Each structure stands twice: as structure tokens, then as C-alpha cells.
Amino acid sequence: MKSAKGCIVLAGLLFLNFEASALPDTKNTAKPPASGRIEKDSLGDKQLPADAYYGVQTARALENFQISGTKINQYPEFINALAIVKLASARANKQLGVMKADRLSAIEKAVEDVRANKYHDQFVVDWFQGGAGTSTNMNVNEVLANIGLEKMGHKKGEYQYLHPLDDLNQSQSTNDVYPTAIKLALLMRSDKLIGELKNLAAAFRTKGNQFLEITKMGRTEMQDAVPMTVGQEFHAFAAGIESEIEFLKDAEKQLYTVNMGASAIGSGINVPKGYPKAVASQLAKLVNKPIVPAKDLFTGTWDQQSFVAYSSAMKSTAVKLSKIASDLILLASGPRAGLFEINLPAMQPGSSIMPGKVNPVIPELINVIAFKVMGNDTSITVAAHAGQLQLNAYEPVEVVALLESQTLLLNGANTFNTKCISGITVNEKVLEKNIESTVGIVTALNPIIGYEKSAALAKEAYKSGKGILEIIREQKILSEAQIKELLDPAKLTNLNKESYKR
Template sequence: MKTAKLTLMILFGLSISTLYAQTRTEKDLLGEKQIPDNAYYGVQTARALENFQVSGVTTKFYPDYVKAYAMVKLAAARANADVGRMKKDRLDAIEKACKAVIDGKYHDQFLVDLYQGGAGTSANMNANEVLANIALEMGGHKKGEYKFIEPHDDLNMGQSTNDVYPTAIHVALLLHNDKLIAEAKLLAQSFHKKGDEFNNLLKMGRTEGQDAVPMTIGQEFHAFGFQLDAAIEVLRKTEAYLYEENMGATAIGTGLTATPGYAEKCATRLAEVTGKPMVLAKDLIAATSSMQAFVMYSSAIKNFAVTMSKISSDLIFLASGPRTGIFEINLPPLQPGSSIMPGKVNPVMAELMNEVCYKAIGNDATVAIASRDGLLQLNAYEPVVAIAIMESQALFFKTMPLFRKNCIDGITANKAVVDRYIERSVGIVTALNPVLGYDKTTELAKEALETDKGILELIREKKLLTEDQIKKLLDPATMTGQKQ
């Protein structure tokens, strides 16, 4: 019996000490249940721990998500006090509990699996129960003495999971977005730094995989940086959809059980607590049933993923070789690349970034499908929407510094290779049009292709230009439109 119970405890992510703890009795509409006395959660959380043994990834996996619940509950308590519904002594107790969680304490009590039925009810009740018991204990009471502070009546006053849950996700995504953007900006700066470093290294640009016209490696890397800059701007602008929240909507948006004025006060209080310009949705029924904010923000994450994947794939292509590829740049060698081929080194960091991008793009598809399939006045699939977006944010946040430090910052250019390509490329013939004329340059291009000779090689053979003229024409600033 003990072995079976221990197995369950491990599955639930609970400590072994909890197994032998004293218990207290709590009850809900389904009956009584024994709760470990040292647990801050209550009966509804305990049922969720039994029902949702799915991913092993719980609320506490994302600290900002836990903080978001405390922020929402703090704003709600203050708003209820503002409209005269919550007494000061209970507000003071709830404030202390919420601030403790915001400060990073008690996060180990937020144990519900992120995958859950019930549109997030278990996650909301986990927060209500933990905060209530923290408040009780801080006030000198025992956990479970809910006659003093009750998870439903006090922590969920004028609320429903249907407004708390999406609002907490909004807040969590906003907190995560700040961190995501900070890392993305550092990565963009690394690309721009490489752009400055390689600014005078002339190379051939390519369109559709074919030689086009000259550019510098610096221009190429600055372009990577500017693509990231634009994707970052989209992430920041799309935050506006997350600022709109539905606190006060309660069950379906009609505000049943909420005190008049509470919704407006809650928006104001939430803005104060989060430091974000939170506003009440124009129509609470629409805001409760629609996942539009999540779809829009997820699209911004997808845009970032597509941008990052294109850049990563370009880097893999540019570093291909070393003998039979493009080999214009070197990515830092991090590990042997094969268990069978000696000397092979793979572009592992760029590949890793691509994997994260593919996952984020797939997560966006999950968000779209789950948002579409919510029925009528509530979307029951909000949990998987939250999981998908938060996972994408976390993956990028973890991967970008690795990509920056272990890949981008260590990239070097192969000058001899790009010089050789310039010497032999037919593409530079376009730059000679103003000097030799279109007909002559067309003849040169044709002969170069037929004889496998370089344009410059033919120009020297035919003495069409002096070495001084060639040098001036091949000046990187002149060739790439940077001449002032």
C-alpha cells in the first residue's frame, strides 16, 4: 500500500516528507478528502492532482505565471475593497499572501499540471487555496480554517475562473514578453556588431541561389539584425492585445456576482500591480468567449520564429563545406559532428535554433485550432493555448543566449573564399555596365560561362581596364552603394 502511495506522490511531484505528514480534512461538493497538513493547497487542488497526471509540467514551472495569479488576486482584492465589499482585515491578509508569492515564495505549492480539463478551474482554485492558506498562516491561524479566509468567498470574490484564468495568462505572457524581447535585442545587437566587423569584406549576393550582385558580408549580417529588429517590434506592438482583460466578466461576461464598479476598479488596480497599461475590455461577453488576443500574440511569436529560422538556415548554407560548400563564414566548432565521419563538425547551434522555431510555429497552429473550437460563451481549451504560447516564449528565451554566445559572437569570415568568388563570378559584370556598356559586358558574361573563366580574368586578358580601374570598381563602398 505504501509503495503504491509513494508512486502516486512521485507522479504528483510531491516530496516524500508529504507522504508521512499529518493530514487535515477538507470537503467540497464531492465529499471529504484528507490533505497533507503541511500543504498550502486544498481539496480542489488535491482532486486535480489525481485527475491530471499528464505532462509533469505544472504551474510552478513558469514562475511569472505563478506571479501573475498573485497579481490578479491582489488587484481583485483591492478592487473589492474599493467598492466596499471586502473588509480591511481580509484585504490586509490577502495582500500579504499575494506579495509573498509575487516575491517568489510558496511557488512549490502551485502543482496543477498545465494540461487540465475544466477551462483552467483547477489552476484558479490552486491559486485561491494556496493564497488563502498563506494568509491564514500569516494571520496566526491554521491551514484550512476557512471561516477566517475562504478560497471561494474571499480569494474568488466577484470572480470566476472564466475571467481570472485568461487574465492571469495575459499577465504572464506580458511578463515573459519583456524577458523575451530583452534577449532578442541582445541577439540583434550581436548581428549588427558582426555587420560592423565585416563591413569591408566584399562578396557576391545571391538571389534564388544564383549569383546576383556584390554586397559586403557586413551588409548581410546587418540585414539579419534588422530582420530581428522588425520581429521584435511586432512582439512589442502585439502586446496591446494582451492589455485588454475581462476581470468582472465572471462566468460568461454578464458580471453576475460582481459588485457594480468592481470591473473598472480591477482594471485600474491590475495596471498598478503589473506596471502594464491594462484596460477593461469593451464587451466582456466577447472578451470571455474570444481568444483573439492569444491568436494575435501567438502570430507575433510565429513571425519571430519564421524570421529566426530563415536567418539560421542562411547561416547553415553560408557555412557549408568546408571543401564542397559555400564556406564564406565559419561557425564556431562546438563538438564532433559524426560518430562515423572523422573531422566532421556540424552547425549545431543554428540547427538547435531551427528546431525551436519549428516547435513555435507548430505551437501557433495549436493556438489557432484551440481558439477556433471554443464553444459559445467560453473556450474550454484555454489551457492548451496557454501551454503553447508560454512554451514558445520559454524555448526562445533559453535558446537565444546560447545561439548568441556559442554561435553568432564567434562567427569569422573566410576572406580568401569570398575574394575568389568575386574574382570568378559573372555577377560583377553588372557593375561594369556603366564603364564597358551593356553589349560588351554581355559578351564577357557569355564568354566567361563558356570558358569557365572569371570576368576579371577576361578583362585582364583583353586589357579592357587597368589594374587601377579594376581596384576602384571593386572598392566595397562603390560596389555596394555605400559610397557617399
């Protein structure tokens, strides 16, 4: 019996030993290959390239999200904005006594390098991802941690000295870092976008002054209306753009409020007292904008108003630019079988089959840009609407749409200005012929002979093919002095030169 029991015990020990050897090594004692290193997270071990500054969670995101083929480093300003958030947070933590000085110093040096556009090749996760931006946040945490470790004289992955979560993510959550970084990225280029739009408006003002006294026919519903000047038309284009600039400035104010300190949902769990104000103050210094903490951090975490508002302002700008571009295409149509009132600069041959054809490629480009911005606004609207309870998980699609729209408008405004507006000329003979033959100036006779008699004159002019002035002279409705006084096209424009002086 004793022998049998001993065999059973021995067999049991052998079985337990076998089972133990089959279990994963939770102590991470595996040695990395010479060509790389091994990192571990809650899901297990992961081999990483030796030269990778990103870590295990970024590596998992690379496996999970192979979607667009476009990495987050496509927009360097977003990477720099994320780095700024990490720097502001680290400084606030040090100010509040929860971060050591040597770790802050390492983070500051790492952020300085990233803001100098170094290491941007290490920000490798796809724009399109699940998880509300967690993969992006961890990519930044890991890269900054490993850069910082090297600054401290340690090796990549020696996180006991500077940790991606304990230090780089201290007092934070993806849910406050990610939306704050989006806002900073937009703010960092907002002034440049507004500057390009101001330059574009100024270019239209310059042309408006140049063409101020050149008379033409205005049109409503594509029909002859009443006289105006080409200068009035171009000054109106400028005023339209200037109104969009004001809209963008108002929308920008929505980006000043951040939810840093909200942590996961707004309750501020694991966040030291005073952190929201401290980190907002640090952000304000770093981006030179009046950043303030949200009044209600719960709302600030799920609310997408700022993104919807700023996108709406960009969409409105796109609509305005598209309208102006389409007007220029129409005014330049022809040259023989269209309106041909203006000439656009010839930028390139227009056809592979029709010799001599030159297309309005720059205004067409503006329309292409506008259509994309409008589509992006729809994506942002739907994503903002789809958020649930205490978080919106769809900010990754919002940020790429927002940054793309901002980039397109910025570059588009510059191109519109330098490659189109500055080179526009007017075909004055065409405009003179239109004024002579138009029926539109009959409107000025309404107060003199009444609407019905004026309509009869217009009908006769259309039927006979004669101009209004010709019929008036034939029927002796007005004397030459009255014609000059009442129907002078230049006077009918109500041109006030003083109003355009700037």
C-alpha cells in the same frame, strides 16, 4: 390488531433508522486522521495530506488530470501572475467596500510569499485539463486561502475565517481570472524577451561594422548575383531582428486589455459596481503596464485575439531567426567542400565516428526552437478557433504553448548571441577568390554593352571556366581605367558607411 400494528410501526422505525445510518454524513462530522485533514465540496468529503496547502478541488483535479506529468509550477511567472490577479481583485473589493480589512491583509501576506517563489510546490495541477482552467483557479484559491489562514493564526481548512471561494474568488470567475493571468504572465517577461532580441541585433550590428568593407558575392536562388559586403549582410540580419522587435511590441499591446469583472460570461453577475475599472487599475500598478478593462466584457471573455496576435508575433520572430540561422549554417559549410565564407565558433566535437568534424550546433538549435514555436502557434490558432458561444474552454493548452514559445525564444536569443554571433570570423581569401572567378559582376555591364552581349560574355565564361574580368581584358571590351571605374566590386556594393553609424 394493536399488536400487529405496533410491530409494523416498530419495523418501520428500525428500517428508517437503518436507512439514515447508510446515508453520507452531510454535516462533515468525520474526524480527520492524525496524518491529514478532511475537506468537503459539493461532491463530498476528501482526505488531504496534513502539509498540503491546496484543498479538495485541487485533490480532485490531481485524480482527474494525470496527463502530461508537468505541473503548472513549471512556469513560476504564471503562478505569480495568478497571485497578482487575486491580490488586485482583493484590493479592488476592499476599495468598493465588499471585503473586510483583515481578510485583505491575510491575502496580501499570502500573495507576497507566493511572489517570493514560496509555496510554489503546492501548485500541482497538470497543465492539460478540462474545465477552462477551473482546476488551476481553485488550486490558487485554496493555496492562498490556507497560507492566509496561517497568517491569521488559524489552521488550514478553517475556511470560515478566509474562504477559497467567498474571499479569494470574490467578484471573480475562472473565466476572467484565467485569461487575465495568462496576459500578465506574458507581459511580465515580454520586456526581457525584447531585451534579449535587442542584444542579438546589436551583436549582428557589431559584426556588420567589423566586416563592413569585406567584399563578397551576393546570391539569389543559390546562384551568383552581384557583389555586396559581409558587413551589409550582417547589418541586414540585424535589421530583420529589429523589425520583429517592433512586431512584438505591437502584439504586446493586445495583452493590455483584460476582462476582469466579466464574471462567468461578461454580464458581471455578482460583481460590484465599478469593479472592472478598479481591478484594472490595481493590475496596472502591480505589473507596471497600462492595463485597461475590455470595452465589451462579453467579447473580452470569449475572444482570443490577443493570444493569437502575440503567438503570431513570436512565430514571425522564430521564422526570422531560423532564416538567419540557416544562412549561417550555409555560409559556414565545408570547410573544404562547402562555401566556407565564415567560421562559426567551435562549441563541441561534431561526430562520434568522423574525427575533427565540428557541427554548427547553435544555429541548429535555433532552428529546433523555431520549429517548436511554429508548432505551438498552430496549437494556439486551433484552440482559439474551437471556442464556443460565450467562452473558450481551451485556454489551458494556449497558455502552456504561449509560455513555452516565449521561454524558448528568450533563451534561444541569448544563446545565439553569446555562443555564436560574437565569435564569427570571415575567411577573406575565399571571398577574394569567389569575386575573381564569379560571372555575377557582368550585370554591371548591362548599361554599357547591353543585356544580350553581357549574357554572351557570361555564357563564354561558364563554358571556358574563365572569369569575366579575364575575358573582358582578352577581348579588350573595356580599358583598365573603365574596369576600375565600372567593375570594382567595392563600388558595385553601393556601400554607404554613414548609413550604418549608430
